[in-house]
Amino acid sequence: MGSPVVASEEMVAVGVRARAAALAMARVGGLAKDAALTAVHAALASAKADILAANGRDKAAAAARVADGGLPAATAKRLELGGAKFDALLQGVTSVRALPDPVGTVSRATRLDDGLDLYRVATPIGVIAVVFEARPEAAVQIAALAIKSANAVILKGGKEAEASNAILVQCIRKGLAAADFPVDAVQLVATRGEVAQLLSLNTHIDLVIPRGSNALVKYITENTKIPVMGHADGLCAVYVDAAADMDKAVAIVVDAKAQYPAVCNAAETVLVHADVAPTALPRLAAGLAAAGVELRADDRAYAVLRPDGSDDASSADGACVVRACADDWDTEFLELTVALGVVESLDAAVDHINAHGSHHTDAIVTEDSAAAGAFLARVDSAGVFHNASTRFADGFRYGFGAEVGVSTHRTHARGPVGLEGLLIYKYRLYGQGHTVAALFILGTGAE
Amino acid sequence: MGSPVVASEEMVAVGVRARAAALAMARVGGLAKDAALTAVHAALASAKADILAANGRDKAAAAARVADGGLPAATAKRLELGGAKFDALLQGVTSVRALPDPVGTVSRATRLDDGLDLYRVATPIGVIAVVFEARPEAAVQIAALAIKSANAVILKGGKEAEASNAILVQCIRKGLAAADFPVDAVQLVATRGEVAQLLSLNTHIDLVIPRGSNALVKYITENTKIPVMGHADGLCAVYVDAAADMDKAVAIVVDAKAQYPAVCNAAETVLVHADVAPTALPRLAAGLAAAGVELRADDRAYAVLRPDGSDDASSADGACVVRACADDWDTEFLELTVALGVVESLDAAVDHINAHGSHHTDAIVTEDSAAAGAFLARVDSAGVFHNASTRFADGFRYGFGAEVGVSTHRTHARGPVGLEGLLIYKYRLYGQGHTVAALFILGTGAE
Known part of the structure; x- marks a missing residue:
């Protein structure tokens, strides 16, 4: 972790204000939260x-850096808040407002004794820090989710979007003030060295959510004692079983790889059972080639697709096929490239995926329900799919109404995370003067 | 965090074997786990x-150290495995076996489209490390919970119980082998420097559970990137409201403080509403004095209890009353001592508890349901109790059947944690060849 970072007084004060806002929100009900979201929407509109003027300044500065080669054009493009983006930003606030209030939901109720009732009740986590990169609309989406879940949020945006983030958060806070809601429920930090300082506030912040590149997520995971919810990699696989329906296999593989290759739920690896490789591989190759995908084939797949050893795209499948190198099985390509291999059995596919995958989402294509059952039980990933594209692994498609992110961690929340991921619970016990001594319950466990 | 610890090859191998066992357990069902527990029980019996011979060696070594002043007598006493302890140890295995299989429970089911069904299914977390101190029976209890939840566990016990732990884990593994269950589901590490090395295995271990002193929990929390589930402090409070039934108040306060003062759910602070202080304090003082409790009173409480300024235990209440110092409000006494204060309002009580408590368990005594509602909503603790003793905050009393520990963290699990705390979930999606492209669902959020 290197030498410990000491937060500035200003940064500690941000943490203290956030905790105070979180405690103050324990007094507000669902109607007050929805009224606050209405006011935030109005302030933004x-x-x-x-x-848009502030956003224009960010875009102009970014354009200059792109011209200098100092910023990728894709990053600059993500800054855009105009046009349909602005409507979507406002719509996001309305959508979150429309979700049911998640706070107060009872997930367990037990009568412990006459007149002694225990309830497990959903509560906000407390103070959440979100570190996000270029997209300024994320500030609005996260703030809306924080308000709805009654968590205080500390936002740290990317410097490319500094002016956009500043005015968005200013509007949000103006809306909160107008609704007489704790204003420090949403704070933006924008001082130098702020990420490292934020990450040092482990007594003030209960959860950190990184939203951005793998490098950002890894940096945060390595540099804080605060629990982190996020995912660093999305190395998803599709396994085409011996009993696969080949029409489904082609459709699913092409969708998983090529429908939107830059996202974490896109497939990077396709494994084909040896029994069907001779017929399946040419069809898969043709489908992927038609979508513009380059194939990195293992020796057995290569031998099927290019028996003469050439990597000629003028073959019947029209595909660009090259030999895979060892790294290809551990690479999140995020572009129109896929690693394509032949496996001897379902067991070999499962072992490969558990060893090389990122435990995000993996799919089997098969008409054999026993094979599907084995794959879904034994693949150790947040999402395990039968006859469906890995691209479905998404909070909106899962029906959560909003997505906080995707977690490949194994505690708290796993897979796409909706509003529920911003909640924990408390136990409420209602008695009538009950004492342990009177119930003659002997202590065990920790006692 | 100091300089990074590098795990030895042996320690990494422990992590690798644990992961392999965790993956192997994905193949076993509830019957196999129960059969393994039966075999473990038989091997221990x-x-x-x-x-008991090995335990005798540990006890003899500890007795010698106690005689030298090198070990507290209480620590030595916790080593005992003979008599009723051995029966309880065996009974613990049977009790865990009797719990319903927690793996595979569906907590969410959604039809996303025709023939496209999503299920959220409980799964083991994976590999869990448990660091525990003197009590060797903890090894058996934890192993049983791990087997039932299909997690692989790496146990690190205290050196005082080295011989006891070694033979217990040897028996457990013998039982697992006899039941043809993955033997590395339960491993014991006992090399020097092992805790720091274990804590460095953040890619091999998914969760660390410290069971022991505050110092142990703090050390672990400060020295690992692995998620930690545990609690460092138990600074619980009872607030006696203006509308309290005084019989209930006395019974609850005495039970919470004195029934078993050495545990984390015992009360350390009692706050009394100013309106009832003149009548409540003498009754509370008398009740606490009868239980042998020393009172550390704030100025207002002192003025009521000792209007002449003396701390004479021969007063009507029979209590030993001294003036509280500032530290008393932040001290987990864990003995027959309590901090006793007067507050002006329920708000002041809530603010005091949120500022000075450890967010473990706090209680209000009142007949005013609005006051109870406000207290339970606004006190930011894992357990918030109305007219019941804080001593009920315990996994067994909550009806969990087994307790993994008590969490004061705000993610994953909060409060007493049962078997459920050793689980997470995966999403299973069953389709019929479904692709995202064909459903024309536009990407949002991360895309």
Whole structure:
């Protein structure tokens, strides 16, 4: 972890204000939260011109850096808040407001004794820090989720979106103030060295959510004692079983790889059972080639697809096929490239995926329900799919209404995370003067 | 965190074997786990003489250290495995076996489209490390919970119980082998420097559970990137409201403080509403004095209890009353001492508890349901109790059947944690060739 970072007084004060806001929110009910979201929506809508002006400054600065080669064009593009993006930003607030209030839901109720009732009740986690990169609309989406879940949030955006983030958070706080809601429920930090300082506030912050590149997630995971919810990699696989329906296999593999290759739920590896490789591989190759995908084939797949040893795209499948190197099985390509291998059995596919995958989402294509059952039980991933594309691994498609992120961690929340991931619970016990001594329950366990 | 610890090859191998066992357990069902627990029970029962002989060696070594002043007598006492302890140890295995299989429980089911069904299914977390101190029976209890939840566990016991732990884990593994169950589901590490090395295995271990002193928990929390589930402090409070029934108040306060003062759910602070202080304090003082409790009173409480300024235990209440110092409000006494204060309002009580408590368990005594509702909503603790003793905060009393520990963290699990705390979930999606492209669902969020 290197030498310990000491947070500045200003940064500690941000943490203290966030905790105070979190405690103050324990007094507000669902109606007050929805009213706050309405006011936030109004504040953003009425400041549209100013927001787009600030966004224009960020975009101009980014364009200059792109011209200098100092910033990738894709990063600059993500700054855009104009046009349909602005409407989507406002719609996001309305959508979160429309979700059922998640706080107060009872997930367990037990009568411990006459007149002694225990309830497990959903509560906010407390103070959440979110570190996000270029997209400024994330500030609005996260703030809306925090308000709905009654968590205080500390936002740290990327410097490319500094002006956009500043005015968005200013509008959000103006809306909160207008609704008489704790204003420090949403704070933005924008001082230098702020990420390292934020990550040192482990007594003030209960959860950190990184939203951005693998490098950002890894940096945060390595540099804080605060629990982190996020995912660093999305190395998803599709396994085409011996009993696969080949039409489904081609459709699913092409969708998983090529429908949107830059996202974490896109497939990077396709494994084909040896029994069907001679017929399946040419069809898969043709389908992937038609979608513009380059194939990195293992020796057995290569031998099927290019028996003459050439990597000629003028073959019947029209595909660009090259020999896979060892690293290809551990690479999240995030582009139109896929590693394609032949496995001897379902067991070999499972072992490969558990060893090389990122435990995000993996799919089997098969008409054999026993094979599907084995794959879904034994693949150790947040999502295990039968006859469906890995691209379905998404909070919106899962029906959560909003997505906080995708977790490949194994505690708290796993897979796509909706509003529920921002909650924990407390136990409420209602008695009538009950004492342990009177119930003659002997202590065990920790006692 | 100091300089990074590098795990030895042997320690890494322990982690690798644990992961392999965890993956192998994905193949076993509830019957196989229960059969393994039966075999573990039999192996322990049949090795009773050897276990007690090994335990005798630990006890003799500890007795010598106690005589030298090198070990507290209480620590030595916790080593005992003979008599009723051995029966309880065996009974613990049977009790865990009797619990319903927690793996595979469906907590969410959604039809996403025609023939496209999503299920959220409980799964083991994976590999769990448990660091525990003197009590060797903890090894058996934890192993039983791990087997039932299909997690692989790496146990690190205290050196005082080295011989006891070694033979217990040897018997457990013998039982697992006899039942043809993955033997490395339960491993014991006992090399020097092992805790720091274990804590460095953040890619091999998914969760660390410290069971022992505050110092142990703090050390672990400060020295690992692996998620930690545990609690460092138990600074619980009872607030006696203006509308309290005084019989209930006295019974609850005495039970919470004195029934078993050495445990984390015992009360350390009692706050009394100013309106009832003149009548409540003498009754509370008398009740606590009868239980042998020393009172550390704030100025207002002192003025009521000792209007002449003396701390004479020959007063009507019979209590030993001294003036509280500032530290008393932040001290987990764990003995027959309590901090006793007067507050102006329920708000002041809530603020005091949120500022000075450890977010473990706090209680209000009142007949005013609005006051109870406000207290339970606004006190930011894992357990919030109305008219019941804080001593009920315990996995067994909560009806969990087994307790993994008590968590004061705000993610994953909070409060007493049962078998459920050793589980997470995966999403299973069953389709019929479904692709995202064909459903025309537009990407949002992360895309």
